[in-house]
Amino acid sequence: MAISPTPVEKPVIFIEKSLYEVHNKVYPRSVSGVYANARWLMVWFTQLLFYGLCWLPWHGRQAVLFDLVARKFYVFGLVFWPQDVIYLAVLLIISAYSLFLFTAVGGRLWCGYACPQTVYTEIFLWIERKIEGDRTARMKLDSAAMSSRKILLRLAKYVAWGLLALWTGFTFVGYFTPIKTLAASVFSFSLGPWETFWIIFYSTFTYIFAGHLREQVCKYMCPYARFQGVMFDPDTLTITYDAKRGEPRGGHKKGDDYKAQGKGDCVDCGICVQVCPTGIDIRKGLQYECIGCAACIDACDQVMEKMSTPKGLIRYSTEHAIASQWGWREIIGHVIRPRVLIYAVVLWVIILAFIWGVATKPALKVDVIRDRAVLAREVDNGMIENVYRLHLMNVSEHAQQYELTVRGLPGLTMLSPPVFDLPTEADRTVLVQVQAPPESGKKGAHEIYFDFKDVSGHEPIISEEAKFFLP
Amino acid sequence: MNTTQHVLSVLWTSFLVAGVAEGVFFTLIDPQALYFLGKPVHFSSIATYSIGFFCFWFLCATSSLITYLLIRSEQLSIVEKPLV
Numbered sequence: 388m389a390i391s392p393t394p395v396e397k398p399v400i401f402i403e404k405s406l407y408e409v410h411n412k413v414y415p416r417s418v419s420g421v422y423a424n425a426r427w428l429m430v431w432f433t434q435l436l437f438y439g440l441c442w443l444p445w446h447g448r449q450a451v452l453f454d455l456v457a458r459k460f461y462v463f464g465l466v467f468w469p470q471d472v473i474y475l476a477v478l479l480i481i482s483a484y485s486l487f488l489f490t491a492v493g494g495r496l497w498c499g500y501a502c503p504q505t506v507y508t509e510i511f512l513w514i515e516r517k518i519e520g521d522r523t524a525r526m527k528l529d530s531a532a533m534s535s536r537k538i539l540l541r542l543a544k545y546v547a548w549g550l551l552a553l554w555t556g557f558t559f560v561g562y563f564t565p566i567k568t569l570a571a572s573v574f575s576f577s578l579g580p581w582e583t584f585w586i587i588f589y590s591t592f593t594y595i596f597a598g599h600l601r602e603q604v605c606k607y608m609c610p611y612a613r614f615q616g617v618m619f620d621p622d623t624l625t626i627t628y629d630a631k632r633g634e635p636r637g638g639h640k641k642g643d644d645y646k647a648q649g650k651g652d653c654v655d656c657g658i659c660v661q662v663c664p665t666g667i668d669i670r671k672g673l674q675y676e677c678i679g680c681a682a683c684i685d686a687c688d689q690v691m692e693k694m695s696t697p698k699g700l701i702r703y704s705t706e707h708a709i710a711s712q713w714g715w716r717e718i719i720g721h722v723i724r725p726r727v728l729i730y731a732v733v734l735w736v737i738i739l740a741f742i743w744g745v746a747t748k749p750a751l752k753v754d755v756i757r758d759r760a761v762l763a764r765e766v767d768n769g770m771i772e773n774v775y776r777l778h779l780m781n782v783s784e785h786a787q788q789y790e791l792t793v794r795g796l797p798g799l800t801m802l803s804p805p806v807f808d809l810p811t812e813a814d815r816t817v818l819v820q821v822q823a824p825p826e827s828g829k830k831g832a833h834e835i836y837f838d839f840k841d842v843s844g845h846e847p848i849i850s851e852e853a854k855f856f857l858p
Numbered sequence: 859m860n861t862t863q864h865v866l867s868v869l870w871t872s873f874l875v876a877g878v879a880e881g882v883f884f885t886l887i888d889p890q891a892l893y894f895l896g897k898p899v900h901f902s903s904i905a906t907y908s909i910g911f912f913c914f915w916f917l918c919a920t921s922s923l924i925t926y927l928l929i930r931s932e933q934l935s936i937v938e939k940p941l942v
Contacts, residue, residue, distance in 0.1 A: 455903060458903075579904065584908065607867075
């Protein structure tokens, strides 16, 4: 029986629309110029700091060490205890506010020059370039069939990346556990399981992020990339293509008066796209993928120089500046505006408060606890006695001596020895008996103060309040 | 690639939040002062920190995963134009 073409209902097909674009590998072309140099300078600065600082000694210990086991953070001469977490919180606020300020004025400066993702991608790209060659050579190698040369080059690249990643992971862990001990245990193959794990964990992340994911981290993973737009206003510096000057783009023949032919300055060489680490075309305008690295500025300037046209077809500029054809003078004139002023004032207030707080951080932490067993009692000589437990913590790195006095009521005396020795990082509890004549005050609780005076005179007097009961 | 990106979007966000949670939790609480099933924890500090981090990561990932599943089923129910 022949199948009759009966009309069937059109099938309703549910399509799951993918929200993800297809990823095309980006092969950034090498670039040189003012901004590339600035970025390399930042790479050197941040990485010398990161790889080097953990090896710096300071009075017999590591200068910067976040000792998780001992729960103490050492930063040069300062020691931070878990009680000092407020300083860490303020430091984070300062970092955030600095980022806001820099972004409002200069756009994504952090992304383009200082972010570890940019910095490590730059280093990994440099290794890749040294081993496999520049953009065209790498593209050729990628599409070429497997050969002994390809295997060798790949292997060399992966090993070089791997070694750098391992060194990075080792350095990272070296900030949390003393790096010299860590190095010794690496060389004697006695590294603990967790240290080994975290070194490999951090190395793997470095390797994958800087070697393979690269711009995808900025595009898909970075939270800052998504919200930095709210710090922008029309006076924020961004990498801008001057479309008025560049368009209509097209090739120029030597000796031609291209302007008479109605053409713009852009010769459409496409180099700005080739150098872009995120693979975008800046000529399409400001895009969220642009990390503000200025590679296209360097590249375009070189082309403009060759074509004997003025530089700056792509340049740091602002929305207002492009619209009104402003020069540098007007752009700088617009840096000071309410948003920037507010960010700057708030930032400076917090920074000063932080410095003041750290500078006056007491070397002694005191906790006064009333003895719970007895509220108050009358002793042999007719005096009223209250007993206190003083919990004393020497949070500095040197031995200290404190003289204790008590005040607040007439005739107040103290039986315990008035001078305490506190060795480095000591943590001790002292029992103190305080006596006062019964007629010194009304019945009930009275405020008294324990004063701790540093015998050497370096530290300010620390006063701690307590309650004295008269029955 | 799609599946990888979906998996990563769950793991990555939870990783970030787990990092914050780890920092706050262990700043306030000494790993040596913890009790596990009524007995003091006898692991080394580094082990406790590490295990704690993975617990946080796992919890956050669970939350992210549920969010992901809810959004995903919502998107699936959107009928696109039928294919002709």
